Amino acid sequence: MNEMMRQSLPDYQIQTPDPWAALPVNAESREKLWSKSRTFVGDVWFRFRSKFTSIFGFILIVLVLLFALVGPYFATFTYSEQNLDFVNTPPVFRAINCSGGYFYITDKLKVLEIDAQGHLVGKVESIAEDYEKKQVTLSYQGGEIIMDYSQSPYTMLDENGERIEEAKHIWNRTYLLGSDNLGRDMLARLMFGARVSLLVAVVAALTNLVIGVLFGSISAYCGGMVDAVMMRIVDVINTVPLTLYVILIMVVLDAGLLSIILALGTVYWVNMARVVRGEILSLKERDFVLASRTLGSSTATILFRHLIPNAMGPILVTLTMLIPSAIFMEAFLSFIGLGLTAPLASLGTMCNDALATLRTSPYQLFEPALLICILMFGFNFVGDGLRDALDPKLKK
Amino acid sequence: MEKQYMLEVKNLVKHFPVSGNKHAVVHAVEDVSFRVEKGKIFGLVGESGCGKSTCARTIIRIYQPTAGNIIVDGEDVSYKKNRELQALRRKMQMIFQDPYASLNARMTVHDIIAEPLRAHKVASSRQEVSERVYDMLDKVGLSHEHANRYAHEFSGGQRQRIGVARALVIEPEIVICDEPISALDVSIQAQVVNLLKDFQYERGLTYLFIAHDLSMVRYVSDEIGVMYLGQLVEICAAAEIYEHPLHPYTKGLLAAIPIPVPKLARQKVVSSIEGDIPSPISPPPGCHFHTRCPYAKPICREQEPELRDMGGGHQVACHLY
Ligand SMILES: Nc1ncnc2c1ncn2[C@@H]1O[C@H](COP(=O)(O)OP(=O)(O)OP(=O)(O)O)[C@@H](O)[C@H]1O
Ligand SMILES: [Mg+2]
Numbered sequence: 001m002n003e004m005m006r007q008s009l010p011d012y013q014i015q016t017p018d019p020w021a022a023l024p025v026n027a028e029s030r031e032k033l034w035s036k037s038r039t040f041v042g043d044v045w046f047r048f049r050s051k052f053t054s055i056f057g058f059i060l061i062v063l064v065l066l067f068a069l070v071g072p073y074f075a076t077f078t079y080s081e082q083n084l085d086f087v088n089t090p091p092v093f094r095a096i097n098c099s100g101g102y103f104y105i106t107d108k109l110k111v112l113e114i115d116a117q118g119h120l121v122g123k124v125e126s127i128a129e130d131y132e133k134k135q136v137t138l139s140y141q142g143g144e145i146i147m148d149y150s151q152s153p154y155t156m157l158d159e160n161g162e163r164i165e166e167a168k169h170i171w172n173r174t175y176l177l178g179s180d181n182l183g184r185d186m187l188a189r190l191m192f193g194a195r196v197s198l199l200v201a202v203v204a205a206l207t208n209l210v211i212g213v214l215f216g217s218i219s220a221y222c223g224g225m226v227d228a229v230m231m232r233i234v235d236v237i238n239t240v241p242l243t244l245y246v247i248l249i250m251v252v253l254d255a256g257l258l259s260i261i262l263a264l265g266t267v268y269w270v271n272m273a274r275v276v277r278g279e280i281l282s283l284k285e286r287d288f289v290l291a292s293r294t295l296g297s298s299t300a301t302i303l304f305r306h307l308i309p310n311a312m313g314p315i316l317v318t319l320t321m322l323i324p325s326a327i328f329m330e331a332f333l334s335f336i337g338l339g340l341t342a343p344l345a346s347l348g349t350m351c352n353d354a355l356a357t358l359r360t361s362p363y364q365l366f367e368p369a370l371l372i373c374i375l376m377f378g379f380n381f382v383g384d385g386l387r388d389a390l391d392p393k394l395k396k
Numbered sequence: 397m398e399k400q401y402m403l404e405v406k407n408l409v410k411h412f413p414v415s416g417n418k419h420a421v422v423h424a425v426e427d428v429s430f431r432v433e434k435g436k437i438f439g440l441v442g443e444s445g446c447g448k449s450t451c452a453r454t455i456i457r458i459y460q461p462t463a464g465n466i467i468v469d470g471e472d473v474s475y476k477k478n479r480e481l482q483a484l485r486r487k488m489q490m491i492f493q494d495p496y497a498s499l500n501a502r503m504t505v506h507d508i509i510a511e512p513l514r515a516h517k518v519a520s521s522r523q524e525v526s527e528r529v530y531d532m533l534d535k536v537g538l539s540h541e542h543a544n545r546y547a548h549e550f551s552g553g554q555r556q557r558i559g560v561a562r563a564l565v566i567e568p569e570i571v572i573c574d575e576p577i578s579a580l581d582v583s584i585q586a587q588v589v590n591l592l593k594d595f596q597y598e599r600g601l602t603y604l605f606i607a608h609d610l611s612m613v614r615y616v617s618d619e620i621g622v623m624y625l626g627q628l629v630e631i632c633a634a635a636e637i638y639e640h641p642l643h644p645y646t647k648g649l650l651a652a653i654p655i656p657v658p659k660l661a662r663q664k665v666v667s668s669i670e671g672d673i674p675s676p677i678s679p680p681p682g683c684h685f686h687t688r689c690p691y692a693k694p695i696c697r698e699q700e701p702e703l704r705d706m707g708g709g710h711q712v713a714c715h716l717y
Binding site: 039040286287288290291292293294295296297298301305306309310312 | 453456458481482485486488489490492493494497498499500501502503507511512514515516546559562
């Protein structure tokens with residue numbers, strides 16, 4: 001029995017015959033740290049990684065980033081290229097096979113020719129229109145074909161003058177996600193819109209990190225009058241609604257991305273400043289900060305090496321919560337017409353443009369709305385995951 | 397030869413405002429005076445909440461004193477502005493009570509110990525900083541591998557040694573030890589105390605050593621001050637206080653020390669002090685201790701006793717003498 005125990009504990013090299021005798025005290029093993037050394041970032045990443053939703057959100061954001069930044073290099077069209085022949089083409093055609101070709105009839109009663117793969121070939125010219133019979137005669141490859149719009153769904157007539165009822169659904173290969181009401185590629189515009197949203201996210205993050213964190217921490221660390229004055233400034237900024245602010249800025253500058261970014265940049269850090277202030281107020285009374293003061297460290301050292309790194313948890317969480325709301329803010333402002341001007345696209349302006357043709361081309365609203373949702377989901381999942389990962393109470 | 401004093405505290409007062417009540421204040425330190433000779437250890441003892449930490453923090457100027465003077469090595473530092481305190485910060489360092497709260501969890505041990513060197517720009521190069529940090533790690537018995545670890549990975553005793561290393565790396569002349577061992581295991585306490593004693597022996601340091609009971613300080617200190625509710629009630633040589641305690645509170649503190657010999661323990665005459673420490677917001681009139689004193693007389697309720705010399709530097713504030 002004793003032999004067995006000794007063999008299972010080879011590290012301790014028991015030499016005494018008595019199994020209950022005290023082991024020799026070894027100063028080295030007493031001082032040794034057994035835990036694996038992990039930095040703060042490593043620790044947070046480890047806990048972040050172990051949660052499915054946060055990784056899912058992270059992947060969503062990375063995908064949107066790739067879509068916005070790399071996507072345009074693979075796209076056929078630019079966001080502003082328009083072709084008035086191909087307006088409002090949907091992602092999936094209802095194609096009618098007639099005289100050896102495939103045709104798609106738009107809601108404006110135009111007939112577009114497509115090939116069997118789904119590429120748009122061109123517009124079919126009309127020759128004559130019979131208003132009584134509700135038929136249009138078009139010229140096609142030297143011959144004539146007739147389109148009938150007396151009944152819904154509109155269709156073509158075959159050689160015998162019969163309506164061709166059967167239709168084939170073909171994917172739009174020219175405009176993968178369809179085209180908008182000016183014949184621009186939705187895909188290219190979505191990529192551009194996502195770029196705008198991510199730019200807004202970056203601007204919001206930077207202003208929050210730089211202005212918000214500095215403002216909040218200086219206010220809290222200095223305390224007294226400085227704190228009172230700085231917080232009143234925050235209160236004032238907070239009472240002016242952002243939309244009013246954007247309108248005022250647009251009076252001075254032109255409407256567009258710059259004024260939105262300027263508006264977000266000047267006022268969007270107030271929440272962060274409040275959060276940071278609260279956090280630093282409690283941190284600055286902690287022993288390690290007092291210790292740093294007795295060591296003779298400068299205010300800058302105390303702020304940047306002690307206070308802000310220790311407030312990093314709440315800062316990151318607030319940041320990931322503020323970014324989606326900034327993205328949404330930009331989309332909203334653009335939607336109500338305070339944002340980008342044509343031909344620039346943002347997800348908000350795309351939604352607004354889609355309203356006019358909502359009934360006939362609902363995909364034009366659906367696609368940018370879906371992208372906004374994906375962005376929101378991504379950032380909120382990451383925010384949630386970070387909050388859990390940073391919560392030291394959950395530390396295993 | 398005239399005695400040289402490293403630290404002189406004269407009538408030090410520190411009040412804290414009470415939130416929500418403009419007229420009330422916390423009388424954390426009430427008229428405290430003592431002197432510490434160069435190269436000696438002064439022990440400051442008192443129950444939890446009697447104002448020891450506040451006293452220490454006011455002396456090192458984390459807090460602004462309400463009244464009184466603090467003279468460090470002949471220089472009055474009591475009302476200097478933060479900017480002018482750099483010289484004091486080099487001369488005087490502090491070891492904190494809580495080894496867990498006093499180290500920044502986001503910094504490596506190397507950076508923690510290097511912080512005072514960088515703050516006072518005493519090392520000319522990065523390399524010199526590292527050399528001095530490693531040298532200090534050796535002295536406090538930590539290995540060089542520990543330098544790149546984060547503070548939260550260490551045990552309490554190890555952390556407190558990091559705290560000692562940080563305080564002593566810029567070679568201060570006086571160190572305030574605010575209960576450096578009270579948060580540690582008994583087995584580790586001696587380790588840290590011996591470390592502090594070694595440094596004192598080597599460098600001729602002056603210590604202000606704070607503790608909440610007499611069991612360890614009387615072996616460490618040259619002189620002991622007993623504090624009760626913000627006031628010093630007795631100051632006396634360490635050897636003397638065990639033999640001839642005068643103030644009833646000191647007697648009570650001594651009685652609270654566990655006696656390892658059962659026979660002696662049964663013969664214990666003075667019982668421990670009973671009752672709770674009164675609120676420092678409204679301390680009792682007269683002698684602050686009269687509410688718990690077994691020998692209280694009518695005069696104790698009315699008149700505040702002064703600290704008087706009973707001969708041989710043994711001072712006591714009590715109406716019994
Ligand atoms: N920053 C502060 N603001 C208000 N009151 C304080 C502050 N710091 C200490 N006090 C009060 O001053 C009194 C003395 O506190 P102090 O921390 O000095 O006691 P202590 O003797 O060090 O106790 P312990 O042995 O528990 O460390 C306490 O009543 C405490 O509540
Ligand atoms: Mg204390």
